Amino acid sequence: MSLEAMVWVLSGDAPVADVNEYAVLGAMADKADPDGCGSWLSKETIAARVHVSEETVKRCWRNMQRRKLIARGDQSLVKHYRADRRPVVYDLLIPFSWFSNVDRVNAERERMGRDPLTPEDRPDLAPAPAKESRSDKGKPRPKKKPPQERGNSETPREETPETPHGGTTSRRRGNYKSSTGELEDPQNSKNNQSSLSGPVDPTGDGPGMNGEREAAAPETAGADVVVGAYVQALGRPLVNGSRERLRAQAVQLLKAGYPVAWLAARAAEMPANGWRDLVQHAEASREPIPGQAGPVGAAAPGGEGAGTPEQVAALRARIAARGSGL
Structure with missing residues (x-):
């Protein structure tokens, strides 16, 4: 160096x-x-x-x-x-x-064996060449073109209104934002109503939903108690499919008039015996139901005034047609 x-x-x-x-x-x-x-x-x-x-x-x-x-x-x-x-x-x-x-x-x-330097051997050098100037130096820059105003890219529609065809119609184009009530139904006949049409419940749940929910709430809560008793006796959680099948059986039996506590006790007996069908176990059980004399099979479940022979026969027919197994 x-x-x-x-x-x-x-x-x-x-x-x-x-x-x-x-x-x-x-x-x-x-x-x-x-x-x-x-x-x-x-x-x-x-x-x-x-x-x-x-x-x-x-x-x-x-x-x-x-x-x-x-x-x-x-x-x-x-x-x-x-x-x-x-x-x-x-x-x-x-x-x-x-x-x-x-x-x-x-x-x-x-x-190093070289001759000494002299002014003749190493003369002064010419200055560096001037840099080439730009060809556009001193010229004004061209003005930028003003941006063109963007137009509406939508396809124009005919101004003549279309003949009503009986289907749904949409609002005119031009607004890129969506809004509620975009589709309008020009028809208002009975044939155009849903099969679930009926009086609208004040709560907004639909026709008749409030009364059905009030009637179904006891069976729903009772079914959860029955499923919980089975899971506690089993000692492990159930998979979704087995849990839903057991819950559906509990709802059916509760609607037929079986008491919640009695069904929960029967459900708790099932894991130890390897039983997986709550309906069959409830029908075959000889444990008396509170308020009813004799075993379950001897009279209709639920006590006095509950479970006529026609209801029990209909329940068994539904169970036979549905099948069971957890």
Whole structure:
């Protein structure tokens, strides 16, 4: 590494034409001697170090040789390289007048077997070439065109109203935001009403929903108690399918008039015996129902006034048609 050569380039005293020449010449100075001689970096190495292409390195070499910034040096310095891989040795032609310690530089050259530097060998260099000015310098920039107003991209519809066809119609286009009540039904006949049409319940649940919910609430709560008793006796949770089947059986039995506590006790007996059908177990059970004399099979469940023979027969027919199993 040569301190003198590096200072000559990095200080800006070397008349380079552009930043590419500055980078390439700086890489060469890093490997030159104090007098600027003996730099033999290859174009591939320089291109990788300064992040330019190899063609850029070659172009910089040509231009700097033409302006006398560099010249071919002593090629015997690279004779130890293979001939087809031998780089070119370049000398950086630092002017004699630039050296402030030329005596020390000449002493180093004498030690290396070179002739001392003279003003004739290293004359002053021409200043760097002026940069080319832009072709549009001084010309006003063209004014930007005002942005064109965007139109409506929707396909226009005919102004003539269409003949009513009895189906649903949508609002006219133009509003990109959706809104409630987008579809309008022009018909208002009985044939166009849903099969579930009827008096609207004030709670908003639909026709008749409030009364059905009030009637179904006891069976729903009781069915959960029965399922909970079965799960507690089983000692593990049920999968969704088995849980829903057991719950449906409990609802059917509760609607038939079986007491919740009695069904919960029967459900708790099932896991230990390997039984999985609550309806069959309830019908076959000999445990008396509170308020009823005798076992379940001897009279209708639910006590006095509950479970006529027709109801029990209908329940058994539904169970036989549905099947069971948890």
